[in-house]
Amino acid sequence: MxxxxxxxxxxxxxxxxxxxxxxxxxxxxxxxxxxxxxxxxxxxxxxxxxxxxxDKKGLLAEVVKQIDAEMDEKLATISTEAENAWEGFVCRCRAYLAMALEPEIQRIVLRDAPSILGNAYWQSSQSQCLATMAETLRQLMEDGMIVKTDHEALARLLNGGLADTAFWLANSDAPEADLSKALQSLTALLNGLLLTKEPLK
Amino acid sequence: MxxxxxxxxxxxxxxxxxxxxxxxxxxxxxxxxxxxxxxxxxxxxxxxxxxxxxDKKGLLAEVVKQIDAEMDEKLATISTEAENAWEGFVCRCRAYLAMALEPEIQRIVLRDAPSILGNAYWQSSQSQCLATMAETLRQLMEDGMIVKTDHEALARLLNGGLADTAFWLANSDAPEADLSKALQSLTALLNGLLLTKEPLK
DNA sequence: TGGATTGACATACGTCGCGTATGTTTTTAT
DNA sequence: ATAAAAACATACGCGACGTATGTCAATCCA
Structure with missing residues (x-):
């Protein structure tokens, strides 16, 4: 033993x-x-x-890896609980925004990590969250639900936007009000990608 | 003297x-x-x-302030050179993406500054670039060219997405190819905001 | 115009924190 | 059972930051 x-x-x-x-x-x-x-x-x-x-950076990298894995897991369960792929994706984006509001994630993953570890760390499949989001988008394009473009680039655009929005919300004077504004703008942005005639409210 | x-x-x-x-x-x-x-x-x-x-941070803040002012000025001239407001906005986004690719801006403004100075630094009107973008969006909404939502939140979503995309491109194995992908996805995303029937290619 | 004052630096010092090199002990392998 | 390797602890040097203090020149005022 x-x-x-x-x-x-x-x-x-x-x-x-x-x-x-x-x-x-x-x-x-x-x-x-x-x-x-x-x-x-x-x-x-x-x-x-x-x-x-x-070294110290190595420890940070390990912490980031752990958090990223947790986030990806949580987001995976959330997106699969939805009734359809598109709903799942929208819920996923909203959930990501909510998670990005947590001080721990914001400070470690979104602020310090890029500066200390460099952006190269997020490259390719280093970030599970990002990879999963890109794959989800690829599926939606393949199914003809959203406009066809490069899924990786689009994932970057959306993911980065959500993270930056979270920064904004974290320092907001009226967090709850600004959060609803953010969700509204996010919906507008996502609906713009839809190919169907009837976007959901 | x-x-x-x-x-x-x-x-x-x-x-x-x-x-x-x-x-x-x-x-x-x-x-x-x-x-x-x-x-x-x-x-x-x-x-x-x-x-x-x-202190050291104070010097960084001064540098960031200078760069931000320069960026805002350059973007202002670019967006006003376009033939209409929408074109100007699209050009502005593309120009921002190009600027965010510069190593100096990427390293100082987009990576180190948020970590060292904190996100509070970007709050409200600290960042000229962001404030101008939000104002531009507000105008477009008022003119009925794009979907009506909170302009500040939408500016965050787009601006953050562009910055993150720049990180991606900076470490790309095929920069020129990925840049065209990014521009394509950006166009798709922006066109989704348009209310007119005929989005430009 | 000349002394007092303030600003714009330089110098010296203490402290802290990182990384490395070198032990020391316990476990694993043969 | 002994050699080897892992899992730490200890000791050391070095650089970097911030502060406290000193100095010199420029400005201000009588």
Whole structure:
């Protein structure tokens, strides 16, 4: 049973570090998080950190990876619960906007990560969320529901717009009012892609 | 004439620091730019830096402010050169995408600034570019050319999408091909907003 | 016009945080 | 059972930021 203990300790250590980092990065931010304090808060030293993740950026990358996977999973369940593909896509966009409003996601994934890890990190299939959205769009085009263009580029346009809108909403003086405005504009934008004569309200 | 000399030295010192910072931030990035090296490169020390801009962030804010003003000015001339308001808006979006592809803008304004200065910096009328775009949309709505929604939210959606698309293009393996894809998808998205029966190709 | 004052820097210093290099202990492999 | 490797801890050097203080020239005022 010692064998299992070894592995458990291993993964537990990694999990503790990632969890603590996620908490710290999401609140005080990446730059202001001391690796000394971070590791000490879970009863370790920087030695463990650099052994497992290479450097501070490596830890951030791991946190981002975890969050991205969670987001993609949640969005997947949401979009599949809808009655049809188009509804699912619209719900997915709205859900993404809601998630992008969470301080943790906003700070870590949308603000610090691009600056620290570089945009190359989001390239191709690095971001599950983005890849899934592009695939969904491709399907909708194939089914003739929306206008035919490059699905990857369109996914970027929509995804980036939602993220930026979330930034706007996060600092809004009237969050609930601006949120409804955002959802309204989003609907207008998405309906513009529809090929059917009767867009849903 | 000594009076003028005093002022000239003042503004010249600030200009030199901002210029050097813009160069350094745009190439090696904000985090990797040493204020010692930066000030030394223009024959000064950190004393001058902290005297004029308070801290490192203050210098970045000044650089961002300058770039944003330049972008807004360029975009303004571009959009007014078009034959009609809608054409002007479309050209403006395309021009913004092109500008967002410049490494300096991408690195400083779109990547580092949000992380370092926070999103609050872009709030309301902090970003001239964004404010102008929102106003343009408002006009188009008032003229009945595009669908009526909240112009500010729509500006966010489009602006953010363009910025994110620029990130994608910057790391593309086939930049020219992907750029045409992006422009095509952008056209599709914008045409969806049009209320007229005959969208332009 | 000459001394006082303010502004525009330079210099010196302390502190913090990262990364690396080097142990040390425990587990795994043979 | 011993060698090897993993999983950390410890110690060190280095650079960078911010602040506190000093200095010199320009401006202002009597």
């Amino acid at each position: 010692t064998r299992k203990t070894r592995q458990e300790m291993l993964t537990e250590t990694r999990a503790k570090l990632v969890s603590a980092a996620r908490q710290a990065f999401g609140t005080i931010g990446y730059a202001d998080t001391s690796m000394d304090d971070l590791t000490a808060s879970v009863g370790l030293t920087r030695g463990a950190l650099y052994h497992h993740f290479g | 000594t009076r003028k000399t005093r002022q000239e030295m003042l503004t010249e010192t600030r200009a030199k620091l901002v210029s050097a910072a813009r160069q350094a931030f745009g190439t090696i990035g904000y985090a990797d730019t040493s204020m010692d090296d930066l000030t030394a490169s223009v024959g000064l020390t950190r004393g001058a830096l902290y005297h004029h801009f308070g």
